[in-house]
Amino acid sequence: MKRIIVTTSGKGGVGKTTVTANLGMALARLGRKIVLVDADFGLRNLDLLLGLENRIVYTAMEVVSGECRLEQALVRDKRESGLVLLPAAQNRNKEAITAEQMKQLVDSLTQMYDYVVIDCPAGIEMGFKNAIAGAKEALIVTTPEIAAVRDADRVIGLLEAQGIKNIHLIVNRLRPAMVQVNDMMSVQDVQEILSIPLIGVVPEDERVIVSTNRGEPLVLSETASLAGTAFDHIARRLEGEKVEFLDLEPTQDNFFARLRKLLFSII
């Protein structure tokens, strides 16, 4: 079945684009044909994270205006042949394209690919409305902060009003040590407010920054990382596989920690 998924969050800077890039790469590694659509017109980033900036010739804008064919604008990934990117225009703003055009674009992409993953811009204005126009499912990315969760909640409401009911939650940049001492919202706290099914928890990881700067999604890395594994697991859960959630408890397995845990579980 063809999947059309939009990654969205409401708030900016929570990791929509990072999630999209890594998920795209992970799905491609699972042998899927996947196209990533950058719907962030005017502020495109997805090409940078994928390290594909220097290969862009045409963008979605030229496709819409009829200056090139859709196939010409698609940028094939150099590492995973199953992955292509439809870049956004950098020199235009979000009003340059209509929801109807976006929908047509996405529809024609579903003919060729198993997955169409749309990277939504922050906010709930025109850019957001365009990005969700063609989508059938949504991935909500949020960090465990009240502002991010509040915005995510609003976005879920808007998605539901649009008839997108298949919505999953990704909690990004979680710091288990902070959660344990009650300095950060737990995944459970976030879920309690948003009340949508969880599909992944990605721990805070400095290597995400490194991989972003290099244009190499973390899932490609030779050495395993918790964040990279988390992205990989999300991809597999999207595929319908049952994958256990990572144990992100900080590892301080001394005697007292274990004793405390034991006591807490009794109380």
Place this chain on the structure above:
Amino acid sequence: MTDSALPEIENAVVPPSNTVNVNLQVRLKGEGEKLLLILPTETETATATSWSDLWQQLKQRLNGGDRFWQPSTTVHLIATDRLLDAQQLQAIADALSEVQLQLTRVFTSRRQTAVAAATAGYSVEQTSVTKINQTLNATPVPLAEPLYLQMTVRSGMEIRHAGSVIVLGDLNPGGTVVANGDILVWGRLRGVAHAGAAGNSKCLIMALQMEPTQLRIAEFVARAPTNVPSQFYPEVAYVMSEGIRIAKAADFSKSQFSLPS
């Protein structure tokens, strides 16, 4: 009242400001065998509600209550003075048919809307706005029938209703429910609830888990205590002479129903 165990809540009195103008929102109202879908008038809404706002409200309302009407109930659309083109009419009809409601008749005061509706094959009644309002308010009822919603009232949503509101789900932070009657949240109340918005301070706010951003009853306003209790009970908020108080639901009903001899 035996609510001494409960932490103080901060009270304040605000001048009575907003009585609920239900005409600002899309309304669904049962009338005999059929449902009336009433759109807010363009003239009454100070800031004109745009089509996309209207559309969102309609979808949210339909999503929240889709098991509360019989399949294939007919719907009369009261479009008042709102200009609707063929596409928008079609969108409304589609949204209704998604929840197995059937649009059959359109009431409007605008000629263009009437033409669009007639072209689409609905029976049309073109009347003046005042006449529509007269028929709607023909029998002035003190409170509208309760609004029953099965949904999460999420951030940014505002439910306004001229009667009591029952939410089977959570009222999230950033969400608002304003009712002329009582508000019952069968879930967590974390947003803003305003009961008795037309000025009735006898109205109540009830929730399984009371963690509101703000509670309002009639002209009274209260904030929840900043220290979060470790355990939650179903609670009832009501107005006393000194302001809004909260009592455990179990204690509240006892004090209400067992009159002192």
